[in-house]
Amino acid sequence: GDSVTQMEGPVTLSEEAFLTINCTYTATGYPSLFWYVQYPGEGLQLLLKATKADDKGSNKGFEATYRKETTSFHLEKGSVQVSDSAVYFCALSDQGSYIPTFGRGTSLIVHP
Amino acid sequence: KAGVTQTPRYLIKTRGQQVTLSCSPISGHRSVSWYQQTPGQGLQFLFEYFSETQRNKGNFPGRFSGRQFSNSRSEMNVSTLELGDSALYLCASSLAAPTDTEAFFGQGTRLTVV
Numbered sequence: 001g002d003s004v005t006q007m008e009g010p011v012t013l014s015e016e017a018f019l020t021i022n023c024t025y026t027a028t029g030y031p032s033l034f035w036y037v038q039y040p041g042e043g044l045q046l047l048l049k050a051t052k053a054d055d056k057g058s059n060k061g062f063e064a065t066y067r068k069e070t071t072s073f074h075l076e077k078g079s080v081q082v083s084d085s086a087v088y089f090c091a092l093s094d095q096g097s098y099i100p101t102f103g104r105g106t107s108l109i110v111h112p
Numbered sequence: 113k114a115g116v117t118q119t120p121r122y123l124i125k126t127r128g129q130q131v132t133l134s135c136s137p138i139s140g141h142r143s144v145s146w147y148q149q150t151p152g153q154g155l156q157f158l159f160e161y162f163s164e165t166q167r168n169k170g171n172f173p174g175r176f177s178g179r180q181f182s183n184s185r186s187e188m189n190v191s192t193l194e195l196g197d198s199a200l201y202l203c204a205s206s207l208a209a210p211t212d213t214e215a216f217f218g219q220g221t222r223l224t225v226v
Binding site for chain 2 (some may be wrong): 028049089103
């Protein structure tokens, strides 16, 4: 079945550091890929998405590129801020499926 | 426009009791999904409703049930509560299928079973 594997956290960075959160997936078809973010005390919000190979999703300085050859969708940001502290979820939705598959989430802590 | 509203935000229940959680989706959204979030298991899919019909169901026991009303509002019910049911329960709404369009999540209901 479909699955998403994320790097375990927490990831702890200083402000303005470069961020990478790794995400790899297994899917039977040609999935769409997503990153969601959950701020403390909140629900999940869609951060970015990519629907086909080589697509790059971007939002709020975050980027992720759909790499079919390595089945990966790593999240990157060039310079993190304290306000980026949150839990980040990688997810996929396979063709014809109504149920997104989520990774376990990676906690990011950014120190001033 | 108003977001997804979940009530109540916090609940404390005793083992063996039952509980009902409510979710009001964004106006015009017909798909409502429910998830259980725990530190140990992460985010797990419970079920999805579309136009008052349960379209998909996750791997949870029959103690977990739900329904959707004609105005798309949804409720989930957990009977005979167990300590392990303590979790954050999230509801998400979307126009059609959660995988076809963006899913909007509520803030969740934090259920504590004692």
